[in-house]
Amino acid sequence: MAFDGLFIHSLLNSIRPILVNGRLAKIYQPFEHDVVLTFRKERKNYQLLVSANPQFPKFYLTKQAIHNPDQAPTFVMVLRKYLEGSVLQEIEQVGLDRIVNFSFSNRNELGDQVKLVLSVELMGRHSNVILYDAASGHIIDLLKRIAPEENRVRLLLPKAKYELPPLIPGINGFKLTEKDFEQKAQALNPADFAKQVSGLDRDDRRELSGYLEDAFSYSAFKTFMGQFDQPQPSAFLLKTPDHQHKLFPYLPYHLDLIKEGVDPDFNHALEQFYLNQSQHDWVKQKAGQVERVVKNERKKLSKKISKLEKQLDQAENSENYRICGEILNANLGQVKSGMTKIVLPNYYDNNQPLEIKLDSALSPARNGQKYFTRYKKLRDSIKHVKEQITLAQSNLAYFETIQTAIDNAEPQDIDQITDELTNQGYLKRPQKQRRRKKMTERNLNRFRLTSGKQVLVGKNNYQNDWLTFKKASKTDMWFHVKDIPGSHVILQDDQPSPADILETAEIAAYFSKGKDSAHVQVDYVQTKRVKKPNGAKPGFVIYTGQNSIEVTPEKDRVLSKRID
Numbered sequence: 001m002a003f004d005g006l007f008i009h010s011l012l013n014s015i016r017p018i019l020v021n022g023r024l025a026k027i028y029q030p031f032e033h034d035v036v037l038t039f040r041k042e043r044k045n046y047q048l049l050v051s052a053n054p055q056f057p058k059f060y061l062t063k064q065a066i067h068n069p070d071q072a073p074t075f076v077m078v079l080r081k082y083l084e085g086s087v088l089q090e091i092e093q094v095g096l097d098r099i100v101n102f103s104f105s106n107r108n109e110l111g112d113q114v115k116l117v118l119s120v121e122l123m124g125r126h127s128n129v130i131l132y133d134a135a136s137g138h139i140i141d142l143l144k145r146i147a148p149e150e151n152r153v154r155l156l157l158p159k160a161k162y163e164l165p166p167l168i169p170g171i172n173g174f175k176l177t178e179k180d181f182e183q184k185a186q187a188l189n190p191a192d193f194a195k196q197v198s199g200l201d202r203d204d205r206r207e208l209s210g211y212l213e214d215a216f217s218y219s220a221f222k223t224f225m226g227q228f229d230q231p232q233p234s235a236f237l238l239k240t241p242d243h244q245h246k247l248f249p250y251l252p253y254h255l256d257l258i259k260e261g262v263d264p265d266f267n268h269a270l271e272q273f274y275l276n277q278s279q280h281d282w283v284k285q286k287a288g289q290v291e292r293v294v295k296n297e298r299k300k301l302s303k304k305i306s307k308l309e310k311q312l313d314q315a316e317n318s319e320n321y322r323i324c325g326e327i328l329n330a331n332l333g334q335v336k337s338g339m340t341k342i343v344l345p346n347y348y349d350n351n352q353p354l355e356i357k358l359d360s361a362l363s364p365a366r367n368g369q370k371y372f373t374r375y376k377k378l379r380d381s382i383k384h385v386k387e388q389i390t391l392a393q394s395n396l397a398y399f400e401t402i403q404t405a406i407d408n409a410e411p412q413d414i415d416q417i418t419d420e421l422t423n424q425g426y427l428k429r430p431q432k433q434r435r436r437k438k439m440t441e442r443n444l445n446r447f448r449l450t451s452g453k454q455v456l457v458g459k460n461n462y463q464n465d466w467l468t469f470k471k472a473s474k475t476d477m478w479f480h481v482k483d484i485p486g487s488h489v490i491l492q493d494d495q496p497s498p499a500d501i502l503e504t505a506e507i508a509a510y511f512s513k514g515k516d517s518a519h520v521q522v523d524y525v526q527t528k529r530v531k532k533p534n535g536a537k538p539g540f541v542i543y544t545g546q547n548s549i550e551v552t553p554e555k556d557r558v559l560s561k562r563i564d
Contacts, residue, residue, distance in 0.1 A: 003058050003122050005096035005199025006228045009174075010249035012100070013231055014266040015061055016091050018046055024086050024104065028068045029076040030411065031285040035129055035143065036066055039088065050120055052129055052143055053281060057122035058274060059100070061267040067282075067412045078141040079131060082106065082116055089115070096174075096199030097167055098122040103134065116140070123165065132162040170198035173225040181218045190216050203246070203255055210254025235269030237261045247273045282411040290418055293426050294402050301396040305389060312385045318378035323348055324356045325371030328364065335364035397485070398537050404485040404513045405460040413443075416462045420538055439466045445487075445511070446563040449503045454563075456490045457511050461539030464488035465532070468541065474528040477501070479508040482521040482548060486512025488539075490527065501549060503561070510553035523548050 022041035029035050033053040039046045049066070050059040072080070086106035093100050102118040115134040121127055129143040139162050146156040154163045171184075184193060190212035194205045211224045227250035236248045238257040246257065247269060263269035284291075323346065328335065331344050338360050345351035358367050405417055415437075421427045444467060445457035456471065458464035468478060468488045475494035480486055489508040491500060501524060509520035525546040532541050 002201035002203070003056075003098065004201040004204060005093070005098055006173075006204055006225075007201075007249060008093055008098060008100060008122070009096060009199065010228045010230070010233045011060065011266065011270070012091055012093060013229065014233055015048070018061065019048065019088055020090060022046065022088050024083050024088065027076055027079045027084060029073050030066050030069060031282050033127075033143070033285065034282070035076070035079070036068075049278075050129055051278075052120075052122075052127035054125040054127060056274070056277065056281065057098075057124065057127035058270075059120055059122070060270040060274070062271045064271065064275070064278075075129075075141055075143050079118075082131060082140060083118065086116065094164065095167070096170075096172055099164070119162070121165065126165065128156065130156070130162065137162050168198075171196050173197050173199070173221070174229065176221075178218045181221060185216055203248075203252070207252045207254050232264075233266045235263045235266045235273075237263065237269065237273070245273070279410060283406065283409050283414065286411050286414045287406050287409070287417070289427070290402075290414065290421060291406060293421060294399050294406070297426065298396060298399050298403070301392050301399065305392045305396065308385055308389045308392065312382065312389065315378040315382045315385060318375050321371045321375035321378065324354070325368050325375065327354065328356060328368035328371065332364045332368070335367065337363065394537075398540070400513065401461060401485040401539050404487075407513075408459055408487065408511050410459070413459045413463075416443075417460050420460065420462055424537070439463065439470075441471065447507055447558075447561040448563055449491075449500055449561060451497065451500055453496070453500055454492045455504050455507055455561075456492065457507060458488045459511075461537070464539045468527060468530055469532065472527045474526070476527045477504070477524055478527045478530050478543070479504050479522055479524045480543075481509055481512040481514055482523050484513045486514070488541075491524075494526070502551065505549045505551045506553050507558055507561070509551050510555065510558040515553055515555075518552050519550055520553060521548055521550055 019039050019041070022039035024037060025040040025045070026038035027035070034049060034051045037048045037050065039048065047062050047064075047066070048059060049062045049064075051057060083104055083106065086104040089103045089105050091100065091102055098121065100120045100122075102120065104116045104118065106114055106116060108114050117132055117134050119130045119132065121130065127144075128146075131140045131142065132138060133140060139156070139158055139160050141158050142156060144156070145158075148155060148157075153166060155161070184196070188196070191209045193212060193216075194200070194208040197205070197208060200208060208221075208224050211220045214220065230249070233249040236251045237260045238246050238248065238252070238255075239260050240246065240257060245260075249266065251259065263272075327344050327346060330347075331342075334344065335342055335358070339358050340360050341355055341357050343353045343355050346354035359370065362370065402417060402421070405413070409417065418427065422429050439462070441456065443459075443463055445459060447455040447457065449455060456467055458467045464487060467490055472478065472490045473492070473494075477491040477493065477496055479489040479491065486508060489504060489511065491504045493500065496504070505522040505524065508522050509515065509517075512520065514520040523543070523546040525543050529545050530541050530543045
């Protein structure tokens with residue numbers, strides 16, 4: 001599914017009656033590419049999410065609680081100055097292109113009525129959100145300021161004249177008359193005709209071609225176009241043979257797709273469709289710096305462990321240096337000054353010839369001593385190298401837990417992960433320290449089992465420690481995947497049934513690095529048997545007396561138990 005022109009046309013039919021004549025009450029920018037506009041109309045609030053994400057540009061109404069950052073970016077400050085409190089007069093699409101203009105009426109500092117346009121351009125990596133004055137046509141500000149050398153077609157900077165991007169000419173299917181259709185049909189075949197129709201992505205074009213191949217008539221064409229012009233469109237959820245999900249405002253018959261369901265509320269279906277992807281997107285945007293640190297540290301530690309293991313292998317196999325030293329000392333008479341090597345019988349190996357390298361600048365005795373010194377140094381280093389390997393492996397395991405926390409995080413959880421890395425010295429402390437919010441149960445993931453019992457899941461190391469040692473009762477059951485990074489999971493019950501244990505273990509397996517594995521071993525034990533060693537990093541614990549169970553985590557089954 002692409003956010004093509006016809007899809008946008010259908011979406012606007014759905015949101016226009018809801019938003020037009022609404023007052024813009026709040027504006028915020030939770031993430032780099034996303035702006036949230038909250039409209040107030042008939043005593044109800046409606047949230048419009050507008051995203052200029054290069055991979056998935058989109059807009060839709062959402063009921064999702066989206067994090068409002070403490071410090072507003074410059075673009076949002078400008079929008080608040082010019083648009084907050086204004087009335088949305090109309091929403092217009094430019095032809096059937098991926099450009100939508102939201103026209104607002106407001107008063108300036110002098111009390112004069114002004115018309116402002118918020119233009120949403122959903123054009124891949126060129127996507128943008130641009131505020132300009134309708135009367136003068138000058139840009140007030142825009143989400144992405146583009147330097148002149150990066151875009152020679154038009155100037156995208158404040159105070160520049162707003163111009164439309166270059167648009168590909170094509171047939172507007174809603175304005176095409178029967179006479180014009182007949183003229184074009186005489187010169188084109190169905191596939192070539194479909195290529196000239198504006199606002200179609202590849203799937204829609206193939207579907208239109210199918211309609212016209214069945215009957216190359218104006219009636220067939222209008223039937224196809226009419227599916228995008230419903231006042232209250234339904235959403236059809238379909239799946240490709242390779243299990244990719246797609247959303248259409250109509251039911252296609254000429255594509256190799258499997259129908260999965262229908263949602264009469266187009267906005268609701270769109271929000272659900274993008275929900276997981278948006279969460280993942282927002283986490284990636286907000287966790288960019290954290291992920292770079294984690295990636296670099298994991299890479300450095302992996303290289304360090306590899307290097308240390310080679311050193312350990314060399315140290316543990318250093319006996320050859322001692323043998324060379326002893327054989328040299330036993331045959332000093334045969335060693336002449338200036339020699340670079342010598343072959344001597346190895347009495348440790350049935351007098352087999354052994355080639356020994358020599359330093360021509362050293363005396364024979366000093367060459368022998370050099371081998372003994374090298375042997376002693378390597379043997380003495382074994383303990384230290386082993387300690388360094390253990391420490392590096394412990395640090396690598398720690399960063400594995402951080403990466404797992406990022407993979408399972410929601411946008412609001414990234415602040416706690418950032419705080420943790422800052423306190424551990426891996427990130428610079430900001431000049432203006434953010435006030436840490438008090439940890440509560442609402443920070444956690446919460447689930448309700450089939451039996452009605454509640455399960456709490458930590459989403460990062462700080463939450464794991466708080467959940468295990470502050471929130472949980474000593475008699476609650478504690479779950480964690482065996483030997484791999486994962487969340488601390490608490491079943492709030494001291495006498496769980498086998499079904500409770502199985503369901504909770506599946507949750508613990510899902511919120512771990514092994515979430516995609518078919519067989520995941522999960523340990524469980526009463527919370528009172530879980531201890532935190534002195535000086536241990538956040539999230540690290542030890543436990544005794546545990547039992548284990550093997551499970552296969554299934555996403556739909558686990559998330560169906562989640563409490564919002």
